[in-house]
Amino acid sequence: MVKRKYKAESKRLMELMVNSIYTNKEIFLRELISNASDAIDKMYYKSLSDENLVFNKDDYYIEISFDKEERTITVRDTGIGMSEEDLDENLGTIAKSGTLEFKNELAKEDKTAEIIGQFGVGFYSSFLVAKKVSVLTKKYGDDKAWLWESEDVEGYSIEEAEKDSHGTEITLYLKDNTEDDNFDDFLNEYRIESLVKNYSNYIRYPIKMLMTKTKVKDEEAETPEYEEYKELETLNSMIPIWKKNKSELKDEDYINFYHDQHYGFDNPLTWIHINVEGAVSYRAILYIPEAQPFDFRSKSYKKGLQLYSNGVLIMDKCEKLLPDSFSFVKGVVDSEDLSLNISREILQEDRQLRVIAKNIENKIISELKKMLKNDREKYEKFYESFGQTIKIAVYESYGMEKDKLQDLFLFYSSKEKKPITLEEYFKNMKEDQDKIYYATGSSIEVIDKLPQGSGLKSKDIEILYLTDPIDEFVLKVMGSYKEKEFSSISQELESGKEEETKDELFEKMKTILGDEVVEVKASENLGDNPVALLSRGDLSIEMEKVLQYQENNQIKAQKVLEVNKNHSIYKKLEDLKDNEEELKLYTNLLYNQARLIEGLPIEDPVEYTKNIWKLID
Numbered sequence: 113m114v115k116r117k118y119k120a121e122s123k124r125l126m127e128l129m130v131n132s133i134y135t136n137k138e139i140f141l142r143e144l145i146s147n148a149s150d151a152i153d154k155m156y157y158k159s160l161s162d163e164n165l166v167f168n169k170d171d172y173y174i175e176i177s178f179d180k181e182e183r184t185i186t187v188r189d190t191g192i193g194m195s196e197e198d199l200d201e202n203l204g205t206i207a208k209s210g211t212l213e214f215k216n217e218l219a220k221e222d223k224t225a226e227i228i229g230q231f232g233v234g235f236y237s238s239f240l241v242a243k244k245v246s247v248l249t250k251k252y253g254d255d256k257a258w259l260w261e262s263e264d265v266e267g268y269s270i271e272e273a274e275k276d277s278h279g280t281e282i283t284l285y286l287k288d289n290t291e292d293d294n295f296d297d298f299l300n301e302y303r304i305e306s307l308v309k310n311y312s313n314y315i316r317y318p319i320k321m322l323m324t325k326t327k328v329k330d331e332e333a334e335t336p337e338y339e340e341y342k343e344l345e346t347l348n349s350m351i352p353i354w355k356k357n358k359s360e361l362k363d364e365d366y367i368n369f370y371h372d373q374h375y376g377f378d379n380p381l382t383w384i385h386i387n388v389e390g391a392v393s394y395r396a397i398l399y400i401p402e403a404q405p406f407d408f409r410s411k412s413y414k415k416g417l418q419l420y421s422n423g424v425l426i427m428d429k430c431e432k433l434l435p436d437s438f439s440f441v442k443g444v445v446d447s448e449d450l451s452l453n454i455s456r457e458i459l460q461e462d463r464q465l466r467v468i469a470k471n472i473e474n475k476i477i478s479e480l481k482k483m484l485k486n487d488r489e490k491y492e493k494f495y496e497s498f499g500q501t502i503k504i505a506v507y508e509s510y511g512m513e514k515d516k517l518q519d520l521f522l523f524y525s526s527k528e529k530k531p532i533t534l535e536e537y538f539k540n541m542k543e544d545q546d547k548i549y550y551a552t553g554s555s556i557e558v559i560d561k562l563p564q565g566s567g568l569k570s571k572d573i574e575i576l577y578l579t580d581p582i583d584e585f586v587l588k589v590m591g592s593y594k595e596k597e598f599s600s601i602s603q604e605l606e607s608g609k610e611e612e613t614k615d616e617l618f619e620k621m622k623t624i625l626g627d628e629v630v631e632v633k634a635s636e637n638l639g640d641n642p643v644a645l646l647s648r649g650d651l652s653i654e655m656e657k658v659l660q661y662q663e664n665n666q667i668k669a670q671k672v673l674e675v676n677k678n679h680s681i682y683k684k685l686e687d688l689k690d691n692e693e694e695l696k697l698y699t700n701l702l703y704n705q706a707r708l709i710e711g712l713p714i715e716d717p718v719e720y721t722k723n724i725w726k727l728i729d
């Protein structure tokens with residue numbers, strides 16, 4: 113059987129490839145610059161084994177220029193260049209990467225190179241914006257130079273040409289403007305500058321361009337006149353801050369980088385500079401902002417870190433690098449070990465990314481714990497801004513994130529009169545105490561006066577005051593801390609236990625209140641308060657409020673009205689037991705007052721007020 117080769121309509125294939133791989137036309141410049149950088153790298157690696165070649169840094173750079181009249185953009189490098197054969201092989205064959213071969217050769221000698229190219233397609237992205245591309249090139253060590261040209265992706269030509277020194281000069285003849293695309297946009301020095309800074313800022317070699325400047329024409333003149341002149345400027349900053357050693361960097365370097373990258377208008381509260389070498393190597397700088405980003409609470413806020421591979425920006429917001437609990441963290445990650453997909457836009461597979469994300473999460477947690485231990489004030493400031501985000505993450509994971517994050521929580525303590533951690537509460541627990549008590553309400557002051565807390569306080573038991581509406585939901589999904597169950601002071605202790613002897617008074621009060629309460633009963637824990645409202649079962653009164661507010665849900669907590677038998681008001685009720693009208697009046701009043709204490713609305717405020725007037729009168 114004769115084996116036949118596939119045939120392909122190369123023009124069609126090329127068009128398909130170019131237009132389907134890249135979603136963003138502007139990346140053509142990133143690809144040409146990356147190729148130029150690889151070509152200079154090859155000179156560098158050559159110099160390591162070639163005695164005759166001295167790698168003088170100043171001789172190696174990339175230069176971009178454009179011609180508005182001709183509508184061309186040129187990217188020139190002083191790299192290794194290409195021979196006629198190289199041109200034919202590398203630019204004449206789709207998906208052939210001379211650079212990958214070079215990297216593989218180095219690998220055979222156990223050398224690694226931070227080289228960018230690997231797929232053998234980047235060059236063709238030129239055709240996203242150009243109708244014609246010409247490549248003038250001379251290989252290092254060769255006498256002859258060559259001109260490769262291709263128009264409308266329809267084949268290419270190679271002819272001998274003139275060029276003084278080694279390197280490559282690629283000229284793009286821009287496509288005609290269309291209704292959708294204005295290619296002339298690229299013929300603007302500020303546009304090019306911003307593309308370089310965005311995608312190629314950390315290419316190791318200088319990327320230069322003539323930039324327009326102004327100066328005063330005549331210093332002596334009374335009214336100064338300005339004139340324009342051009343100056344060759346390096347557009348990229350080359351060495352990224354995250355590749356420098358920590359010891360080289362001052363606080364202000366980190367703070368400046370935070371502002372330069374527009375991570376926030378505030379100053380960072382702290383930062384973590386990571387350099388991991390291992391199965392997956394990466395470097396990162398992570399910032400914890402001082403204040404919430406201005407759009408943090410809006411739907412348009414997107415979490416994520418900037419992701420670089422070998423100094424080339426791959427993604428501006430890589431969501432997968434950050435868990436929801438730390439969605440406020442800003443920063444950058446750079447790794448050589450990522451498997452990029454061909455467009456360098458998304459990642460081929462997630463394994464490396466998952467390893468990095470896990471590692472980053474652990475680093476953030478340990479940094480926060482360190483802050484909690486060493487700089488409590490700073491931590492409290494952090495927690496004020498972002499504590500809720502961490503709590504929501506625990507709640508939304510149905511408690512799965514609990515073990516990881518629970519020691520980052522702070523809640524106000526009734527005893528310490530300041531926020532404490534769960535661990536601190538745990539350590540302070542009484543020997544026979546088997547529950548972690550909490551109380552909920554709109555503010556510390558309000559909670560502090562809740563009658564339900566009196567009993568515990570008299571026994572010197574600490575209570576956590578929860579003022580954030582999410583708090584109780586979080587504790588409910590957590591269930592316990594170090595095997596100590598969370599227990600609300602507003603939750604009935606022994607739910608629904610039938611009393612041995614039925615209390616006639618309480619029965620009557622229950623009848624008056626109807627479905628508003630499930631029971632009226634006596635309590636020993638109300639201190640000097642006559643009544644209090646407690647909840648039975650899982651849904652607390654605080655949760656009822658949040659749910660009604662959030663979801664306009666009519667779901668209600670089962671309420672129990674507890675009455676303090678040691679209070680004089682109880683005695684009064686006893687006396688009124690057989691006076692139906694008076695008992696109704698007082699029962700309703702006391703119930704509504706208990707509702708008010710809990711922050712619940714009164715169903716009929718007019719009736720309630722009139723009843724009080726009746727008593728005053």
Ligand SMILES: Nc1ncnc2c1ncn2[C@@H]1O[C@H](COP(=O)(O)OP(=O)(O)OP(=O)(O)O)[C@@H](O)[C@H]1O
Binds near residue numbers: 146148191192210
């Ligand atoms: N400026 C240049 N100087 C020298 N060789 C170059 C230059 N540009 C391209 N080449 C050669 O052409 C090959 C193909 O380039 P192309 O950009 O298509 O792919 P790549 O850079 O290898 O991989 P990737 O698609 O990942 O960018 C390169 O591997 C390199 O051998």
